[in-house]
Amino acid sequence: MRAAVSYVNQGLGTAILVGREEHVEETARAAGLDLNRPGIEVINARLSSRNAAYADYLYEKLQRRGYLARDCLRLINNDRNHFAACMVALGDADGMVTGVTRNYATGLDDVRRVIDSKPGHRMVGVSIALCRGRTVFIADTAVHEMPTAAELADIAVEAAGMARRMGYVPRVALTAFSTFGHMGGERSARIQEAVRILATRHVDFEFDGEMSTDVALNPKLMEQYPFIRLSGPANVIVTPDNHSASIAADMLQELGGATIIGPLLVGLDKPAQIVTIGAKDSDIVNMAAITAYNATN
Known part of the structure; x- marks a missing residue:
């Protein structure tokens, strides 16, 4: 609720809070917040006039996945x-932010039941690291636990697209423990195959791999590989799995003093983002602002 007030006070848009009115108002009073202002709406899901339409929409998507019509109405x-998510899918809201009261995986499953990937795209989690004057996009930090070579190629495309939308010229490094075949293994082979797949797609951004992260980020180390196809240090890092991507982002934040934004979900047909449990008000506002930006661009 504090994030909603801050979002509106900054003129970023309208904030919609989903919950029981009496509970929301009681909690707001206890926190010293005034929600009775233009730009803040409170909607009780159980009493909404759109429930039937949302339940029908959800049932159409889930009827062959073990859900009955009454199950979908109960969910709504x-x-x-x-x-x-149904508000967003059916155009009654421009985007959604969730996650404060439940774990990330649960929120992700909820969103995926309702909102599809954009046609021709893959849903990917991208974290943005702001550290020592540099901005680096790290993927996939949320969705694909052990991606195939084809999925790694898609992750690279989605992360590069996000970097470009944020105003950066993407230079994508597909990273591994090994560098260009030295001390390779099964995961390195997947990265190498992903690089070959990207080459066949004739993508419009620089990419190369497999390489260790220090080579990807350090121009002095890059000089040892004059054949490298990156014109400078990478600003997009694709890792072999979401464990290593998430660990890298967390370590940058805790040990390197980096500011980490995300994971941000990209590749969805409609804007939806998930914050982590314990997210600060500012984290939620930042995520809402990014969601609004994606909704209008």
């Missing part, structure tokens, strides 16, 4: 994530 009535 009782679960904020499904209700909010």
